Amino acid sequence: MKKLLNNWIVQVLLFLSLLGLTAYGSQMINDIIPPYFLMIAFFIGINLIMALGLNLITGVTGQLSLGHAAFMSIGAYSSAIATVNYDLPFLLGVLIGGLIASVFGVIIGFPTLRLTGDYLAIATLGFAEIVRVQFTNMKITNGAIGFLGIEGSTTFPIVMTIAVLTICLMVWLENSRNGRAMLAIREDEVASSAVGINTTLYKIQAFAIGAFCAGVGGALFAHTTTFIQPTDFGFQKSVDILSIVVLGGLGSIPGTIIGAIVLTAAPEILRPLSNYRMIVYGLLLVVIMIFRPYGLMGGVNLRQALRRAMMFPKKKQAGREE
């Protein structure tokens, strides 16, 4: 069984069938659930894609970024410009949005990655503000009035398929040589360079991939709401995404998934409370962080827990003694 799972052909087949299943399943859900709930599910998916990107930057690599909304807005605007002004197909627009955001991730990466901790956070915050002000003053983005007339091309199966794709990418990355290097940087940067890890390279890589996810999320967002304005991508948005990652548990992929579901759904579930809604929402955040200071899934090694539950034999690896 284990041997079979390690075969790459089997892995590719499993991966493809997972994608197919996701597309098919979400199409079925799409057809049965009411539009209001479907909209919430849309935003869970979009937030998840962006949060997974931030989780790679902040959770795995340990670089605190408060500018994730900037990458999202770059993705949103560039994809909107691509599909509206240049009549490009929707999915190509999404890809362009991701790529341009990724380029900006690298550009912002080089000068700021000399900074660490709080200083990096402030630099990314400043970057996000620059981007927002820039979009407010550009002609092509229609400034503060907002970008109108984007086609609502995003469908539920597309969001879900991209979300599952992102999850697979992150899981694969986490177990790769690059992912381990990123984790080592979070643990101890000096020790990482002492063992021969090119810390700059991996930090930039994390920023590039994280920004790509944010850009894709932004592009899907733009083609869901059909109207975007610079205020959609303010500091609050960056904090929202960061909350998902922190609440789920920094560096934990299952945590990020749960965080995205809880924090996207909570404001909607709490809607009957009308005026008290955001108070209860804030309270919820505080209570969760008190009882689970490392996040909902923080400190939980899901694979170990699963293996224990299912009594799978451990994978034999060089140097690992049973």
Add this chain to the structure above:
Amino acid sequence: MLTLEKINVSYGSIRALHGISLEVKKGEIVALIGANGAGKSTTLRTISGLLKPSNKDSKITFKDVQIQGALPHKIVEMGLSHVPEGRRVFPEMSVYENLLMGAHSRKGKPGQADFERVYHHFPRLKERIKQLAGTLSGGEQQMLAMGRALMARPDLLILDEPSMGLAPMLVEEIFHIIEDINVAGTTILLVEQNAHLALEISNRAYVLETGEIVLEGLAQELATNEDIRKSYLGE
């Protein structure tokens, strides 16, 4: 194997090293001793690329290649591993994962032989392979830090204060292991406050004082040197 020529290093306006020159030959154990703040760690950090010399005419040569100003990971790839001060293991990773990270600079997966080599020197690590590094004792963390550096198959291992904060018994053990590693074919440059032990295991030594090398020579000779005995051996 390694030569330093006229190395100056400054932290801002403060000069930490003034024209350090030293040499480590293949197969040797060389000790760098001196008091707190003499510039021992600074010297090692400059060698491994974590700091850059501030003067143009400085030269660091490793295996006949000039490495001053090279990036730290490039230097590790060339076969020079640095065990930083204070051990700095990856606390949230297991012992096994820490060792795996040590082999990062070499492309491809490390083989059983690499792990066996580390276990041969540090049998205790083998017993704790699944334990999180942060939960190890100080001595075990030092062993892990050294084992992790060995995973890169270095030709030259530079050790920064391997005895720091360890019980005397453990210090002896660590120093024996350092000798073993050297006998197995790795050249060693050692920074140590415990001058007594350092001189005991090394071939040659340099004495560093406020950023300058004030004495150098065979370890045995230094150990009998009057000034050294007074200043560093507490006699």
